[in-house]
Amino acid sequence: MVNNNPLFWIIDEEWSNYDIEKEIIKKYYPDASIKYSTYDYKADLKEWGDEVDILLAQVYAEIPGDVIRRLKSCKGIALFGGGYDRVDTEAAAKMEIPVTNVKNYCKEDIAEYVIDAMLHSNKALNSFNDVIKENLWGLKAINKLQNRLNEQKLFVIGFGRIGQFVAKAARRSGMEVYAYDPRYKSGEEKDNVKIVGLEKGLAIADFTTIHCNLSEKTKHMLGMKEFLQMKSTGVLINTARGAILKENELLEAVEKKVIGGAILDVIEQEPPKKEYYEKFKNSNVIVTPHISYLSVQSINELKNRSTENGISMLKGKLTDDVVNVNDKGEFI
Structure with a gap:
């Protein structure tokens, strides 16, 4: 009825x-x-x-x-x-x-965020306000030269619809893209993206971006063991769910320069209490308030x-x- x-x-x-x-x-x-x-x-x-x-x-x-x-x-x-x-x-x-x-529904927005995060890591425009005050110009204003984005490698964890769209956006920027997803066999290639194991992908990537669902299998799937496999200059980007990472181990990895940094749009406690958020205060960690999907x-x-x-x-x-x-x- x-x-x-x-x-x-x-x-x-x-x-x-x-x-x-x-x-x-x-x-x-x-x-x-x-x-x-x-x-x-x-x-x-x-x-x-x-x-x-x-x-x-x-x-x-x-x-x-x-x-x-x-x-x-x-x-x-x-x-x-x-x-x-x-x-x-x-x-x-x-x-x-x-x-x-x-x-x-927000694949375009997530892709924009990931590209923006990588560009920011290469050349954070807002950081030059303070440099100008010191009257530093040209090469003197740059602490460390970075490779162009099209000379760097992206590793996508979670190769579903959003992960695939992010990969396409990165490919359009000229990047070499690798992906890990248990649903695909290592060694396969899909849309010019090479499917690899988790360990290999972490080791070769300049940027690692997370796009898998949070489940019992993926909860806390990345910790110090995995961060030690990354490049010391590698940057981790997370727009999926905070609990996929072992947050304290991630912050330790950044603090000890095991990895180069992290850009997090999601954290385990959302919205965070002030004392919880305090632990993320590191110059090489950027936390945004879960806005990657918004337009x-x-x-x-x-x-x-x-x-x-x-x-x-x-x-x-x-x-x-x-x-x-x-x-x-x-x-x-």
Whole structure:
């Protein structure tokens, strides 16, 4: 039986408005109800959780199994983002609740960030403000000459849709690109990118960029052992998830000059408390506030696709963004 008055529940602390979401929902269901909560949603869960038809949630929202089991009427959980590590997808599968993310929506933005990070490492334009004050010009203003970007090597960890797009962008800059992904066999070549083992890729790269999902297999996959395999001038770029790195070991590696530096758009605690953030204060470590994916276009696509995913699940249909249903239609 079709419910013409479904309840949509939005859990979020990121957006300033929900005009796009409301417009899409009301287009399909003019009489739909829409409720809103922050990440502290326990009271709201108790009040209307068992009535929710579709849950739209920011990727920062923790949605554990005990919450999912209270969503008695839920037809789907649609996430605003590419990650889904804070949702118990197995518990959702047991409840036969599909979960969707938004795959590949910000590949252009991530690629821009990675290219910008590499260019910044080569020649940080803002750093020359202080140099000029010392009346240093030309060669005297440069502490160390760098190779051109097209003479350097990029290693991509995680060769999915975003990783492949980043690789293409780097190739357009003339870089030699290598990639590691367990789904591909070492020695293969894909779109002029050489697939190699993790150890080899770390050893040959001037820049290493991370684009794999966070899972039990990838959590803390890079620590001092791996950093010791990198060049002493190598720079690590992370736009995926902070917990993929052993942060303290990364900071130690930079401090002891095991590697050249790190540019991190994600850290394990987001947003960080002041005392947590203090540990990142090293001139060769740059932390940005998880903004690599942001642009007018990416946010519009994110909002549209997330809401459309929710509408599809409410109608009993699954999109390519579903993460806990296999190709046979079985919950996993």
